[in-house]
Amino acid sequence: MAHYTLVMGNKNYSSWSMRPWLVLRHFGIAFSEQLIPLFEPGYDAAIRAVSPSGKVPLLVDGDLQVWDSLAICEYLAERHPGLWPRDPAARAIARSVSAEMHSSFLALRMNFQCNIRRRTPRAPTPEVQADINRIVALWTDCRARFGDDGPYLFGAFSIADAMYAPVCFRFQTWGVQLSGAAGVYMATMLATPALQDLARDAIAEPYRIGKYESD
Ligand SMILES: N[C@@H](CCC(=O)N[C@@H](CS)C(=O)NCC(=O)O)C(=O)O
Incomplete structure (x- = not known):
């Protein structure tokens, strides 16, 4: 079974991170979160160490890294039914x-x-x-x-x-x-x-x- 890690910014401020987090949570898809607090010392190096775009969110699925909120949601929709309307x-x-x-x-x-x-x-x-x-x-x-x-x-x-x-x-x-x-x-x-x-x-x-x- 897939085990995803969502690398994300602060829940209070990171609107882009929020989107895939809500999809994972609402649909009950198992995942771990790795939170990198934005604008804390060293945050940009911490993001760049894991994310090809230098931005969060990033979804890690084994060896695969998927970045950008909408691409992450599309990736999840290919693996889990019901994330987009059926019609x-x-x-x-x-x-x-x-x-x-x-x-x-x-x-x-x-x-x-x-x-x-x-x-x-x-x-x-x-x-x-x-x-x-x-x-x-x-x-x-x-x-x-x-x-x-x-x-x-x-x-x-x-x-x-x-x-x-x-x-x-x-x-x-x-x-x-x-x-x-x-x-x-x-x-x-x-x-x-x-x-x-x-x-x-x-x-x-x-x-x-x-x-x-x-x-
Ligand atoms: N289009 C991207 C935008 C990602 C983005 O701008 N993320 C912000 C946080 S909400 C970020 O990583 N900022 C850190 C920085 O730019 O140093 C997406 O949809 O994921």
């Missing part, structure tokens, strides 16, 4: 929204950093609001078209939800209030056991990254 059209859109998350929303990511512990309501800039608007439209559309069989974007929890989990934490941190289907979806996500487990671990972490705490 081909739903699966195609799930991949589209996951790829969009992976390549877009720079204003949101730069201005509303991932800091699960923090609660600082803040007015979005126009650029951040545009990202929020697109995410709300995307969540609303997925729920309306594909959400009949469960409360997540494609009904049952899938990789697409894991890709958007950091957005739910960012909205919670920075006080983004949503109504309608998008608001219900966000509340469902934050109440999901895997996200609650992650948040609990994040809150207990002793590390603090000054630049994410002070602005």
